[in-house]
Amino acid sequence: MMDTHYNFAFLDERTKKRIRRALLKAVAVPGYQVPFGSREMPFAYGWGTGGVQITASLIGLSDVLKVIDQGADDTTNAVNIRRFFARTTGVTTTEKTREATLIQTRHRIPEMPLTESQILVYQVPMPEPMSRLEPSRRETIKMHALSEYGLMHVRLYEDIAQLGAISRAYDYPVMVNERYLMSPSPIPKFDNPKMHMNPALQLFGAGREKRLYAIPPYTQVRSLDFEDHPFEVQRWDHACALCGASESYLDEMIVDDAGSRLFVCSDSDYCEERRDAGHVGTQQAVTLHDALATPPEAVTPNEQEAA
Amino acid sequence: MSAAPGRPQASSHRSAQHEGTPVIPPVLLSARRAGKAFVHQGQPRWACRGVSFDLYPGEVLAVVGESGSGKSTLLRLLAARLACDEGSVHYDVRAESSEKSGNESTGLVDLAELSEARLRWLARTDWGFVEQHARDGLRMNVSGGANVGERLMALGARHYGHLRSEASSWMQRVELDTGRIDDLPATYSGGMQQRLQIARNLVTHPRLVFMDEPTTGLDVSVQARLLDLLRELVDELQLAAVVVTHDLAVARLLAQRMLVMKDGQVVEQGLTDRVLDDPQHPYTQLLVSSVLTP
Numbered sequence: 357m358m359d360t361h362y363n364f365a366f367l368d369e370r371t372k373k374r375i376r377r378a379l380l381k382a383v384a385v386p387g388y389q390v391p392f393g394s395r396e397m398p399f400a401y402g403w404g405t406g407g408v409q410i411t412a413s414l415i416g417l418s419d420v421l422k423v424i425d426q427g428a429d430d431t432t433n434a435v436n437i438r439r440f441f442a443r444t445t446g447v448t449t450t451e452k453t454r455e456a457t458l459i460q461t462r463h464r465i466p467e468m469p470l471t472e473s474q475i476l477v478y479q480v481p482m483p484e485p486m487s488r489l490e491p492s493r494r495e496t497i498k499m500h501a502l503s504e505y506g507l508m509h510v511r512l513y514e515d516i517a518q519l520g521a522i523s524r525a526y527d528y529p530v531m532v533n534e535r536y537l538m539s540p541s542p543i544p545k546f547d548n549p550k551m552h553m554n555p556a557l558q559l560f561g562a563g564r565e566k567r568l569y570a571i572p573p574y575t576q577v578r579s580l581d582f583e584d585h586p587f588e589v590q591r592w593d594h595a596c597a598l599c600g601a602s603e604s605y606l607d608e609m610i611v612d613d614a615g616s617r618l619f620v621c622s623d624s625d626y627c628e629e630r631r632d633a634g635h636v637g638t639q640q641a642v643t644l645h646d647a648l649a650t651p652p653e654a655v656t657p658n659e660q661e662a663a
Numbered sequence: 664m665s666a667a668p669g670r671p672q673a674s675s676h677r678s679a680q681h682e683g684t685p686v687i688p689p690v691l692l693s694a695r696r697a698g699k700a701f702v703h704q705g706q707p708r709w710a711c712r713g714v715s716f717d718l719y720p721g722e723v724l725a726v727v728g729e730s731g732s733g734k735s736t737l738l739r740l741l742a743a744r745l746a747c748d749e750g751s752v753h754y755d756v757r758a759e760s761s762e763k764s765g766n767e768s769t770g771l772v773d774l775a776e777l778s779e780a781r782l783r784w785l786a787r788t789d790w791g792f793v794e795q796h797a798r799d800g801l802r803m804n805v806s807g808g809a810n811v812g813e814r815l816m817a818l819g820a821r822h823y824g825h826l827r828s829e830a831s832s833w834m835q836r837v838e839l840d841t842g843r844i845d846d847l848p849a850t851y852s853g854g855m856q857q858r859l860q861i862a863r864n865l866v867t868h869p870r871l872v873f874m875d876e877p878t879t880g881l882d883v884s885v886q887a888r889l890l891d892l893l894r895e896l897v898d899e900l901q902l903a904a905v906v907v908t909h910d911l912a913v914a915r916l917l918a919q920r921m922l923v924m925k926d927g928q929v930v931e932q933g934l935t936d937r938v939l940d941d942p943q944h945p946y947t948q949l950l951v952s953s954v955l956t957p
Binding site: 498502504506507509510511513514516517518581582583584585 | 779780783802805806808809812813814816817818821822823824826827844845
């Protein structure tokens with residue numbers, strides 16, 4: 357039930373209206389960072405204040421809300437935000453991706469394809485993709501205005517030169533609608549292809565940085581790369597130990613002192629749904645060779661001698 | 664400053680040349696009574712004023728004078744890093760689209776009339792700017808190779824292998840060890856940083872390079888090597904250059920013509936050898952006579 361001491365969804369109606377106006381602009385110019393008057397929320401910065409403000413300004417009585425944190429519905433951030441909205445709005449909450457109309461997420465996009473009737477709200481810590489490369493905010497605004505994005509490729513070049521491959525595994529920069537360079541928030545690059553031509557509306561909010569931006573439905577989103585070093589997503593040699601999924605993003609958990617790993621789906625709802633449908637994984641951890649111990653090359657000759 | 668007789672017209676359209684006389688190429692850069700004032704306690708102070716000259720393709724112009732004489736301000740005006748408060752600077756801008764046979768010029772254009780986007784495009788394609796302190800002109804947190812490749816990537820180069828081979832060929836041209844291609848510029852010596860900065864500027868084959876005291880802060884033998892290199896590159900690439908220096912030897916070695924500045928005014932200009940061997944203005948005479956000869 358809604359706590360009537362607060363206005364519906366905590367923020368006052370004018371603030372919500374102002375955020376919606378900024379969102380309209382963001383949708384009209386895909387990937388462009390729109391400044392907005394970010395409010396103090398009853399959360400610490402870094403706990404999704406940007407996403408919470410967007411959700412608060414959009415949520416209505418008929419909405420069904422799902423909150424994700426690192427793919428899971430039962431972690432601290434997700435539980436808190438879900439409870440916050442349940443208390444201040446009284447709307448139905450769910451853990452099922454397919455039932456939700458409004459999904460607020462931190463660090464993941466659900467594995468299940470989204471539909472036109474859904475809105476995905478991202479929590480963004482650092483909206484400016486070039487912030488580490490160009491310290492001046494004024495200069496980056498100019499670079500966005502003039503579409504001067506050579507600098508981002510300098511960063512990728514440097515990765516290949518120093519490490520042999522583009523090492524960035526999350527917050528991998530994308531080009532939206534072939535116009536604006538955008539930070540996809542710290543989602544794994546595994547999720548980048550899901551943003552391309554997605555039927556759902558995708559909204560991004562950065563509370564501390566006071567910026568929001570959007571990818572409208574069916575918009576082109578391209579991950580940056582080089583012709584001879586094309587963009588690739590992560591792949592695993594293992595399937596999910598619980599549901600046997602081999603196509604999903606896997607979390608790797610060390611389960612004992614010997615370094616055995618348990619690979620499970622990061623998207624908890626996806627994993628559960630597969631298990632309910634009768635899919636079963638190996639149900640056990642995998643023993644991996646410890647990379648920090650003696651390298652296998654050094655071991656093999658001795659073993660051959662012994663044999 | 665009206666002491667430049669026989670100066671050609673600013674217009675890019677010249678009357679037909681007389682038969683037999685050599686064809687003078689169109690002016691590349693032209694300053695017309697350019698000046699810049701900084702407001703100090705409500706009063707404008709002219710850092711430089713009334714500077715006029717023409718620079719032709721492949722020509723090197725030295726600007727000499729003591730510190731505080733407005734040399735660097737003039738250079739910033741010419742490179743459109745500052746806007747003129749008086750007068751104007753014109754440049755022979757090439758057509759933007761590369762499909763149009765590359766060198767098609769649109770005639771002299773007042774830099775003040777160009778959009779910021781166009782000026783930034785000019786600055787990273789057709790111009791180079793070599794800073795006095797290499798650290799100001801380099802990106803210190805990425806490797807030497809990335810520094811050389813930056814302009815190419817800004818112009819849309821998206822092939823790592825090509826970028827890398829281009830970077831190493833330019834490093835060779837400026838006599839840098841290509842084995843250092845992945846090292847950060849901070850690990851380079853001062854002379855190497857300066858050469859890296861030059862390579863980074865020349866990679867897009869600019870027609871005009873601005874240099875602000877390129878050899879200051881380097882020891883004498885490194886200076887000599889750098890000057891040698893600059894002379895070769897200017898000659899080989901048919902670069903036009905404006906070199907600001909307080910070192911008359913640099914002017915003598917590199918430049919065909921020179922401007923002498925004092926208190927923001929050009930007091931004398933002419934062919935380098937003429938100015939240095941037969942200085943007319945008392946200040947130039949003082950400058951020339953104060954050079955130490957071991």
